[in-house]
Amino acid sequence: MSMLSMNLATLRNGSSFGEMIDDCLRHGVTAISPWRDQVAAVGLKEAALIVETNKLRVTGLCRGGMFPAPDAAGRQAAIDDNLRAIDEAATLGADCLVLVVGGLPGSSKDIVGARQMVADGIAAMLPYARAAGVPLAIEPLHPMYAADRACVNTIDQALDICVELGEGVGVAIDVYHVWWDPNLASAIARAGDMGRIFAHHICDWLVPTNDMLLDRGMMGDGVIDLKAIRAMIEAAGYTGPQEVEIFSRDNWWKRAGDEVIKTCVERYRAVC
Amino acid sequence: MSMLSMNLATLRNGSSFGEMIDDCLRHGVTAISPWRDQVAAVGLKEAALIVETNKLRVTGLCRGGMFPAPDAAGRQAAIDDNLRAIDEAATLGADCLVLVVGGLPGSSKDIVGARQMVADGIAAMLPYARAAGVPLAIEPLHPMYAADRACVNTIDQALDICVELGEGVGVAIDVYHVWWDPNLASAIARAGDMGRIFAHHICDWLVPTNDMLLDRGMMGDGVIDLKAIRAMIEAAGYTGPQEVEIFSRDNWWKRAGDEVIKTCVERYRAVC
Numbered sequence: 001m002s003m004l005s006m007n008l009a010t011l012r013n014g015s016s017f018g019e020m021i022d023d024c025l026r027h028g029v030t031a032i033s034p035w036r037d038q039v040a041a042v043g044l045k046e047a048a049l050i051v052e053t054n055k056l057r058v059t060g061l062c063r064g065g066m067f068p069a070p071d072a073a074g075r076q077a078a079i080d081d082n083l084r085a086i087d088e089a090a091t092l093g094a095d096c097l098v099l100v101v102g103g104l105p106g107s108s109k110d111i112v113g114a115r116q117m118v119a120d121g122i123a124a125m126l127p128y129a130r131a132a133g134v135p136l137a138i139e140p141l142h143p144m145y146a147a148d149r150a151c152v153n154t155i156d157q158a159l160d161i162c163v164e165l166g167e168g169v170g171v172a173i174d175v176y177h178v179w180w181d182p183n184l185a186s187a188i189a190r191a192g193d194m195g196r197i198f199a200h201h202i203c204d205w206l207v208p209t210n211d212m213l214l215d216r217g218m219m220g221d222g223v224i225d226l227k228a229i230r231a232m233i234e235a236a237g238y239t240g241p242q243e244v245e246i247f248s249r250d251n252w253w254k255r256a257g258d259e260v261i262k263t264c265v266e267r268y269r270a271v272c
Numbered sequence: 273m274s275m276l277s278m279n280l281a282t283l284r285n286g287s288s289f290g291e292m293i294d295d296c297l298r299h300g301v302t303a304i305s306p307w308r309d310q311v312a313a314v315g316l317k318e319a320a321l322i323v324e325t326n327k328l329r330v331t332g333l334c335r336g337g338m339f340p341a342p343d344a345a346g347r348q349a350a351i352d353d354n355l356r357a358i359d360e361a362a363t364l365g366a367d368c369l370v371l372v373v374g375g376l377p378g379s380s381k382d383i384v385g386a387r388q389m390v391a392d393g394i395a396a397m398l399p400y401a402r403a404a405g406v407p408l409a410i411e412p413l414h415p416m417y418a419a420d421r422a423c424v425n426t427i428d429q430a431l432d433i434c435v436e437l438g439e440g441v442g443v444a445i446d447v448y449h450v451w452w453d454p455n456l457a458s459a460i461a462r463a464g465d466m467g468r469i470f471a472h473h474i475c476d477w478l479v480p481t482n483d484m485l486l487d488r489g490m491m492g493d494g495v496i497d498l499k500a501i502r503a504m505i506e507a508a509g510y511t512g513p514q515e516v517e518i519f520s521r522d523n524w525w526k527r528a529g530d531e532v533i534k535t536c537v538e539r540y541r542a543v544c
Contacts, residue, residue, distance in 0.1 A: 104479075109497040111452065144416040146452035147479045147495045157454040180383065180418035182429040207376075207419045212484060223419045225381040 002234075004268045005031035005059040007201065007245035008038050011257045017042035021050055023257035027265050031057040033098075033199075033243050039088060048091050059241045060137065060172065060199050061089040065099040067121030068114045068151070070106035075117060078102070082125045089134045095240075096137040096198045097129065098172050103148045114151045119161050122169060130168045137172035137198035138162070142180075144212055154178070155187035162196050170196030173233060174245065176203050176216055179224045185232055192236020200233055202226060202272055203246045214249035218263060220271040230272060242272055274506075276540045277303035277331040279473065279517035280310050283529045289314035293322055295529035299537050303329040305370075305471075305515050311360060320363050331513045332409065332444065332471050333361040337371040339393030340386045340423070342378035347389060350374075354397045361406045367512075368409040368470040369401065370444050375420045386423045391433050394441060402440045409444035409470035410434070414452075416484055426450070427459035434468050442468030445505060446517065448475050448488055451496045457504055464508020472505055474498060474544055475518045486521035490535060492543040502544060514544055 006029050011020045017038055024032060032051075039047045039061070051058055064085040069075045082097075089097040101118040104111060122136065129136050138158040141150035152158050155178055158171045171191055178184055191197045204222030209215050219226055230242065244264045246252050252260050278301050283292050289310055296304060304323075311319045311333070323330055336357040341347045354369075361369040373390040376383060394408065401408050410430040413422035424430050427450055430443045443463055450456055463469045476494030481487050491498055502514070516536045518524050524532050 104495055109495050109500075111497075115454070142416065143414060143452040144481075144484070147477060151452075153452055154454060180415040180423075180425055182387070182426060205419060209416075209484065212416075212481065223376055223381050225383075228381075 002239055003031050003057070003241040004029055004265060005033055005057070005241040005243040006261060006264065007033040007062065007243050009035055009062065010244055010246045010252065010264070011260060012253050013255065013257060015257050017047055018050060020257055021054060021056070023261050025054060026258065027261045029261060029265065030055065031059050031241050033058065033060040033062060033245070035062045036085060036088060039092070044088055044091055051092055057241070058092045058094040059243050060096050060098045061085065061092060061094040063098045063100045064136070065150070066102040068102045068105035068117040070108070074105070075121065079121055079124045082121070083128050086125065086129050086132050086134050090132045094134065096135040096172070098199065099136055099138050100141060101138065101150045101152045103146060103151050111146065111151050118152060119164060122161065123165055126165055126168055135198050136169040138169065139172040139174060140177055142177040154181055154183070155191055156183060159187070159191055159194060159196065162194065170198040172199035172201060173197060174201035175224050175226060175229050176201070176205060179205060179229065184229070188232040188236050192238060197233060197236060197238035199243060200238060200240065201243045201245045203244065211249065214247045216246045216248055218246060218252065219244070219267040226272045242268065244268070274511055275303050275329070275513040276301055276537060277305055277329070277513040277515040278533060278536065279305040279334065279515050281307055281334065282516055282518045282524065282536070283532060284525050285527065285529060287529050289319055290322060292529055293326060293328070295533050297326060298530065299533045301533060301537065302327065303331050303513050305330065305332040305334060307334045308357060308360060311364070316360055316363055323364055329513070330364045330366040331515050332368050332370045333357065333364060333366040335370045335372045336408070337422070338374040340374045340377035340389040342380070346377070347393065351393055351396045354393070355400050358397065358401050358404050358406050362404045366406065368407040368444070370471065371408055371410050372413060373410065373422045373424045375418060375423050383418065383423050390424060391436060394433065395437055398437055398440055407470050408441040410441065411444040411446060412449055414449040426453055426455070427463055428455060431459070431463055431466060431468065434466065442470040444471035444473060445469060446473035447496050447498060447501050448473070448477060451477060451501065456501070460504040460508050464510060467509070469505060469508060469510035471515060472510060472512065473515045473517045475516065483521065486519045488518045488520055490518060490524065491516070491539040498544045514540065516540070
């Protein structure tokens with residue numbers, strides 16, 4: 001069985017970094033993926049020390065990206081921030097830096113132009129990422145976020161950027177964002193052929209979904225065929241961790257980390 | 273300039289069918305697209321008489337579809353209902369019957385299977401539709417509706433079904449559902465080459481979107497580049513009506529039809 005990793009955004013209930021790690025370890029979870037604000041809250045050095053002391057695997061750092069901006073200064077500021085994110089990922093020994101690429105800048109309606117800003121932004125940070133040994137994982141986001149969070153919305157679209165930019169950039173495949181894609185099987189196979197599957201995130205799509213951002217489901221509570229997608233990903237050659245990432249303001253974020261992680265482990269064994 | 277059509281779902285403020293038509297005519301709008309419940313409320317014969325008397329063009333009847341069901345009896349019931357919808361469309365002289373194809377049946381997680389049920393359902397109704405002279409317009413819905421409303425989520429996916437089934441079935445291109453598609457330009461060109469663009473629906477994508485179903489925006493209030501998409505559609509050979517379809521529970525549905533239609537006409541001239 002592959003490894004379960006806890007994306008720490010799943011545990012946004014007010015716990016400290018150290019408490020989250022203690023909760024993970026109590027349930028045998030030794031892989032994590034923190035967000036930059038969570039690392040900053042405890043301090044990068046302290047976070048890295050906790051990771052090293054506990055021999056944790058860091059399956060990703062969330063997140064870089066957000067490249068489009070109305071002017072050149074804004075786009076440069078985004079790139080500068082991404083370089084700092086690379087440093088942080090390197091310090092933590094993260095498997096990759098996850099990129100949520102950003103949506104339409106300002107009041108723009110030019111999604112083609114926004115997509116070019118994304119490719120340009122990744123191109124600008126890529127030499128630094130390669131030198132630091134930090135793979136960049138473009139995370140295609142669900143099309144419902146195309147305007148305000150990410151204008152890269154399918155695996156194939158992300159892979160086209162990878163082809164353009166070369167080595168060091170791949171994809172993070174989050175089932176929540178891609179489960180609906182009519183081309184899912186072929187896109188995952190293509191990503192595997194290219195050797196560009198850098199991360200695999202899991203959760204579930206609830207029916208109904210009451211909030212477009214903060215109502216993701218626990219694995220097994222929704223409609224995503226997680227085993228089928230995992231089979232596609234393993235057939236494509238990726239047998240790495242499955243990382244649980246659940247934004248759930250009104251349900252899982254209200255529960256103790258201990259209960260959340262216990263449930264994640266149970267569901268991981270049962271339905272993933 | 274092409275013709276503006278009012279999809280009567282835009283006017284769900286309690287007005288009767290006749291009142292909606294009066295509001296349309298007062299603003300020079302002579303094309304409509306009613307929903308089946310709106311036709312049933314006034315009676316099919318009376319609706320047809322109003323259409324004929326006022327020389328209205330009916331750019332579509334909404335909606336058929338909803339093919340997937342957990343068992344054969346359920347799927348047959350859906351087909352039977354679709355045959356009645358064809359009769360209604362024929363009686364109204366509608367340009368097409370719009371198909372919202374349905375999502376996952378029951379507690380199924382098999383989206384590939386659901387998609388097959390859709391193709392099978394359309395195939396089953398197609399001979400009857402051809403005989404009645406009613407074109408079937410598959411409306412790809414935004415991927416956020418893949419689970420519960422429509423598992424056909426891109427123009428290309430709908431066109432693949434058209435290729436499989438032959439003449440008499442095409443696509444309704446609603447900007448709300450497809451604006452994000454990285455393959456939008458090529459998909460519209462393909463639809464035009466195939467001669468399968470049967471309808472063009474317009475509204476806008478608001479940022480933020482506060483409700484996944486009932487918070488569509490008036491043209492010009494969101495991020496969709498309507499002129500650019502219209503240019504693609506006209507370049508593909510479709511110069512037919514642009515049909516305004518806005519589900520807006522907390523805004524436009526609360527306003528008088530007169531104000532809504534007046535605004536639609538103004539925005540149509542300015543930004544479409």
